[in-house]
Amino acid sequence: MSAIQNSIFTPETAARFDKLATIYPMKRSALVPMLLYAQDELGYISEPAITEIAKRLDLFDLDVRNVMSYYSMLRTKPAGKYNIQVCTNISCMLRGGYEILDHCKAKLGIGHKEVTADKMFSLEEVECIGACCWAPAMQVNYNFHDDLTTVKVDDIIEQYRQGLGKDVK
Amino acid sequence: MPTLVSHPDEVKVLSRRFGQGAANIDKYLELDGYKAVQQAIAEGPAWIIDTMKASGLRGRGGAGFPTGLKWSFVPKNDKAKYVLVNGDESEPGTCKDHVIFREDPHAVIEGTMIAGLAIGSKLGFIYLRGEYRYLLKIVEKAVAEAYERGFLGKNIFGTGVDFDIITQTGAGAYEVGEESALMESLEGKRGVPRIKPPFPAVVGLYGGPTVINNAETIASAPHILLMGGPAYAALGSERNGGTRLFGISGHVERPGVYELPMGYNLKKAIYEVAGGVKGGKKLKAVVPGGSSCPVLLPDELDVGLDFDQMGKAGTMLGSGGIVVLDETVSIVEFALRVISFYQHESCGWCIPCREGTDWIKKTLTRVYEGGGQKKDVANVQYLAENMMGRTFCPLGDAAAMPTLGFVKKFRQEFEDYIDGKKAGTPIITEQLHVGAH
Ligand SMILES: Cc1cc2nc3c(=O)[nH]c(=O)nc-3n(C[C@H](O)[C@H](O)[C@H](O)COP(=O)(O)O)c2cc1C
Ligand code: SF4
Ligand code: FES
Numbered sequence: 001m002s003a004i005q006n007s008i009f010t011p012e013t014a015a016r017f018d019k020l021a022t023i024y025p026m027k028r029s030a031l032v033p034m035l036l037y038a039q040d041e042l043g044y045i046s047e048p049a050i051t052e053i054a055k056r057l058d059l060f061d062l063d064v065r066n067v068m069s070y071y072s073m074l075r076t077k078p079a080g081k082y083n084i085q086v087c088t089n090i091s092c093m094l095r096g097g098y099e100i101l102d103h104c105k106a107k108l109g110i111g112h113k114e115v116t117a118d119k120m121f122s123l124e125e126v127e128c129i130g131a132c133c134w135a136p137a138m139q140v141n142y143n144f145h146d147d148l149t150t151v152k153v154d155d156i157i158e159q160y161r162q163g164l165g166k167d168v169k
Numbered sequence: 170m171p172t173l174v175s176h177p178d179e180v181k182v183l184s185r186r187f188g189q190g191a192a193n194i195d196k197y198l199e200l201d202g203y204k205a206v207q208q209a210i211a212e213g214p215a216w217i218i219d220t221m222k223a224s225g226l227r228g229r230g231g232a233g234f235p236t237g238l239k240w241s242f243v244p245k246n247d248k249a250k251y252v253l254v255n256g257d258e259s260e261p262g263t264c265k266d267h268v269i270f271r272e273d274p275h276a277v278i279e280g281t282m283i284a285g286l287a288i289g290s291k292l293g294f295i296y297l298r299g300e301y302r303y304l305l306k307i308v309e310k311a312v313a314e315a316y317e318r319g320f321l322g323k324n325i326f327g328t329g330v331d332f333d334i335i336t337q338t339g340a341g342a343y344e345v346g347e348e349s350a351l352m353e354s355l356e357g358k359r360g361v362p363r364i365k366p367p368f369p370a371v372v373g374l375y376g377g378p379t380v381i382n383n384a385e386t387i388a389s390a391p392h393i394l395l396m397g398g399p400a401y402a403a404l405g406s407e408r409n410g411g412t413r414l415f416g417i418s419g420h421v422e423r424p425g426v427y428e429l430p431m432g433y434n435l436k437k438a439i440y441e442v443a444g445g446v447k448g449g450k451k452l453k454a455v456v457p458g459g460s461s462c463p464v465l466l467p468d469e470l471d472v473g474l475d476f477d478q479m480g481k482a483g484t485m486l487g488s489g490g491i492v493v494l495d496e497t498v499s500i501v502e503f504a505l506r507v508i509s510f511y512q513h514e515s516c517g518w519c520i521p522c523r524e525g526t527d528w529i530k531k532t533l534t535r536v537y538e539g540g541g542q543k544k545d546v547a548n549v550q551y552l553a554e555n556m557m558g559r560t561f562c563p564l565g566d567a568a569a570m571p572t573l574g575f576v577k578k579f580r581q582e583f584e585d586y587i588d589g590k591k592a593g594t595p596i597i598t599e600q601l602h603v604g605a606h
Contacts, residue, residue, distance in 0.1 A: 028357035032354060036340050070342060071342050073340040091418035091492055094419040094493075127513065130264045131171075131264055131267065132263065
């Protein structure tokens with residue numbers, strides 16, 4: 001029995017949310033993880049998702065929105081099925097991060113925070129992702145790809161296009 | 170995926186189990202896992218804190234505060250107390266916690282338990298940045314294994330002691346790495362820092378006394394208890410006990426995360442451990458401890474990698490992320506990239522940081538794009554100097570310090586650039602997006 005009737009989420013996610021709301025000394029602590037997991041399932045954080053999460057945590061929709069706008073990973077519009085995030089911070093910059101970013105732009109025909117027409121890919125320039133010693137690096141959804149070259153990037157994009165790329169959920 | 174590296178000068182304490190599949194609990198147990206925590210239960214809080222004090226361990230998150238002392242500040246009252254492990258790892262140039270979570274997650278769990286025992290806490294949180302989902306899954310699996318074995322939960326190891334661990338994820342925000350902002354985030358709020366005092370040891374998470382430590386600091390604790398405080402201290406330099414993980418990146422032949430004794434010579438770390446400057450090029454500058462640390466010049470590298478020696482050299486040990494720049498780098502461009510990061514990550518709460526980072530970025534952008542004026546260099550310095558010590562949290566300093574380092578040590582390069590004599594090969598090919606949000 002879910003804590004919420006007619007949840008918009010899959011039964012697994014709803015069950016996960018039920019549990020998340022109980023484990024912390026204060027319910028509200030589940031907010032950021034819930035938003036992230038909601039986004040993983042829906043591709044973005046929709047209005048109904050905000051309303052349901054607010055209800056689950058005894059918050060106003062406005063509280064949820066206020067927190068959401070703080071965190072750069074949370075989005076209110078769909079990204080591509082595979083969101084490519086290229087790091088251009090210092091360690092990556094020194095080893096070709098900008099070249100990788102430009103290559104992705106040219107190859108996909110899209111710019112920063114844009115989505116391809118077939119909705120398969122989106123692209124983002126991001127700050128350091130904690131892979132500096134294996135630079136240049138990028139993430140496709142949650143999966144890390146490092147020691148990149150433009151040839152390697154072509155191969156990675158092709159893999160995802162064919163549905164063979166790894167996805168971390 | 171992190172590639173593990175190795176060098177004969179390494180002293181493998183923390184990295185002893187790397188590459189051996191220690192994320193699996195059986196392997197971890199085989200490699201002396203969960204022995205330290207059982208000893209800690211047997212010996213009690215005073216022994217743990219004394220051992221940690223004797224070890225000379227200083228926080229690996231950046232500020233280098235002595236860990237044993239931090240733990241001893243927690244008042245002995247009957248309020249609920251918490252341990253909070255900072256795995257937000259977002260300082261550009263830093264990727265060491267990444268390797269720990271991946272290769273030895275049980276060491277983080279065991280360290281959290283030890284910190285909990287030391288301060289009388291029954292609940293610990295391990296907070297990982299949102300981007301580290303695959304690592305969160307590794308840590309969650311390790312936590313589940315520990316519960317299955319009865320190492321976590323009620324009556325751990327059959328000793329009557331209770332201890333729980335909750336894993337937590339962020340969702341992208343550098344500022345959340347600051348300890349009080351991290352607590353706000355964990356309480357489901359925007360990551361805006363809190364005013365201090367009161368310090369977290371007195372009023373922290375959910376208003377309870379809280380010990381917050383970096384993931385590497387926490388993962389060091391089991392090793393310290395096993396080898397003894399003095400033995401650990403002896404590995405390092407004066408007032409800087411033990412070893413730490415240094416990430417060497419940028420223009421070097423063999424970038425990677427290496428475990429070196431505290432006080433190890435920076436020049437040797439670059440030229441011997443990491444194989445020297447990539448492609449035999451000339452060295453131009455070194456950012457020694459993550460992007461917030463003032464830059465060092467090639468003739469300033471004969472210095473020991475510890476908190477005090479780096480401080481004397483006018484910079485910081487920081488998070489141990491050493492970034493090497495060769496002769497092709499334009500410092501104007503590099504400085505712009507660094508300030509763009511801080512401008513993007515400023516939470517906007519206080520004016521000197523919000524406006525300071527913005528104006529420095531605007532001014533450096535103008536210089537970079539060729540419209541710089543003579544007074545711009547002095548203006549950047551003036552802005553940065555006026556941010557120092559005047560902001561609500563240390564992010565303001567973290568933005569001002571490297572900026573001051575660049576304009577002071579490379580003043581001539583900035584001035585020449587404005588005069589049309591540009592040094593270095595441009596890297597940034599298009600307009601800077603980062604910061605556009
Ligand atoms: C803007 C800012 C970002 C920080 N980011 C981190 C971080 O990502 N990880 C970390 O361990 N400490 C970070 N710190 C330092 C923490 O505030 C805190 O000092 C540290 O977690 C304490 O642990 P330690 O004593 O083990 O170093 C940051 C500090 C500031 C001001
Ligand atoms: S110094 Fe910057 S990050 Fe810190 S509170 Fe002020 S505006 Fe926010
Ligand atoms: S600078 Fe790119 S991962 Fe750290």
